[in-house]
Amino acid sequence: MKTVFLNAAKLDFDNKLDFSLLTKLTELTNYDESTNDEILDRVQDQDIIITKEMPVGRDIISQFPPSVKLICEAGTGYNNIDIVAAREKNIVVCNIPSYSTEAVAQLAITFILNLSASLPQQQHMLEQKNFNNFTKYLQVPHFEVQGKNLGVIGAGAIGRHTIKLALALGMNVLVYDPFPRNWEEPNVKNTSLEELLQQSDFITLHCPLTANTKHIINKDSLSLMKPTSYIVNTSRGPLINETDLINALNNQQIAGAALDVQETEPPEIDNPLFTMENVIMTPHIGWRRYESRQRLVNLMADNIKSFIAGKPVNVVNGNL
Numbered sequence: 001m002k003t004v005f006l007n008a009a010k011l012d013f014d015n016k017l018d019f020s021l022l023t024k025l026t027e028l029t030n031y032d033e034s035t036n037d038e039i040l041d042r043v044q045d046q047d048i049i050i051t052k053e054m055p056v057g058r059d060i061i062s063q064f065p066p067s068v069k070l071i072c073e074a075g076t077g078y079n080n081i082d083i084v085a086a087r088e089k090n091i092v093v094c095n096i097p098s099y100s101t102e103a104v105a106q107l108a109i110t111f112i113l114n115l116s117a118s119l120p121q122q123q124h125m126l127e128q129k130n131f132n133n134f135t136k137y138l139q140v141p142h143f144e145v146q147g148k149n150l151g152v153i154g155a156g157a158i159g160r161h162t163i164k165l166a167l168a169l170g171m172n173v174l175v176y177d178p179f180p181r182n183w184e185e186p187n188v189k190n191t192s193l194e195e196l197l198q199q200s201d202f203i204t205l206h207c208p209l210t211a212n213t214k215h216i217i218n219k220d221s222l223s224l225m226k227p228t229s230y231i232v233n234t235s236r237g238p239l240i241n242e243t244d245l246i247n248a249l250n251n252q253q254i255a256g257a258a259l260d261v262q263e264t265e266p267p268e269i270d271n272p273l274f275t276m277e278n279v280i281m282t283p284h285i286g287w288r289r290y291e292s293r294q295r296l297v298n299l300m301a302d303n304i305k306s307f308i309a310g311k312p313v314n315v316v317n318g319n320l
């Protein structure tokens with residue numbers, strides 16, 4: 001079996017990862033990155049293609065040679081791949097469902113703790129040599145999180161781990177998920193999306209990006225939120241209509257936001273979110289800790305091993 005990783009530098013940007021579990025299974029060629037023109041050359045005679053969040057649309061898939069049998073997305077979200085077009089060519093698409101669950105949940109909680117302690121505002125004031133927080137008590141919101149309501153939109157692997165950490169901090173949790181579970185914990189309950197928006201002090205997004213969830217946070221949903229509430233997005237940027245979010249922040253309709261993902265990555269240089277004091281932005285780092293990336297490589301080897309054995313796992317285009 002021959003495997004090509006078309007943009008390996010996106011995963012192994014520090015050359016620290018060990019690919020030996022993969023190379024024991026398959027003849028692996030890693031390219032740092034590939035342009036659209038290079039892709040078709042590089043997939044010739046290959047059985048398996050690995051991509052990391054690289055757009056792989058119908059146009060490209062339709063030109064893949066018959067040797068290609070599997071596309072392995074080196075991540076959880078697979079909205080970059082046209083899975084229907086792959087299915088039409090009998091190409092299996094698989095993903096890695098939970099390599100960075102702990103890391104992303106920890107980031108969501110880090111954001112919540114940072115926002116509750118008004119760290120971005122305080123840091124900004126100090127950078128401006130504004131010492132009012134020393135001399136005039138505290139000029140920014142600053143509160144404890146226990147007893148506050150955390151709204152979790154999407155209670156899959158990351159959502160559930162975030163809930164576990166939030167419960168340890170004494171938060172109450174409201175969950176909206178179209179496939180609700182039964183919660184044994186007394187401080188977790190399922191709600192409608194409207195109730196969650198109205199009652200939460202923090203809202204954290206952990207649903208996938210689909211046609212149904214695009215802009216799930218928009219001017220209507222933002223108008224239901226409390227003026228003291230915060231929104232946290234570590235899932236996918238287009239879950240939030242960014243223009244509506246900017247308006248809601250400018251109009252003090254909500255208190256702040258923390259965004260690991262944005263509608264366009266990187267955002268335009270003049271995006272107002274960069275300069276808002278009550279906004280934390282990070283460059284899509286949820287999955288990038290070393291431990292998560294090595295786990296991802298090892299889980300990719302498991303996916304490929306199962307595929308070679310004729311029992312593919314983590315297939316995302318099986319029942320279209």
Ligand code: NAD
Nearest residue numbers: 076077154155156157158159177206207208234235286287
């Ligand atoms: P998961 O599949 O385990 O969970 C997704 C949950 O969302 C499921 O419970 C599902 O029922 C729910 N859901 C589906 N449609 C919904 C809707 N309309 N409203 C509310 N909930 C809905 O996925 P996961 O492992 O928890 O990952 C969640 C997302 O996190 C991924 O799709 C990915 O986009 C994102 N992610 C981001 C990073 C990062 O680096 N920031 C890393 C990994 C994953």
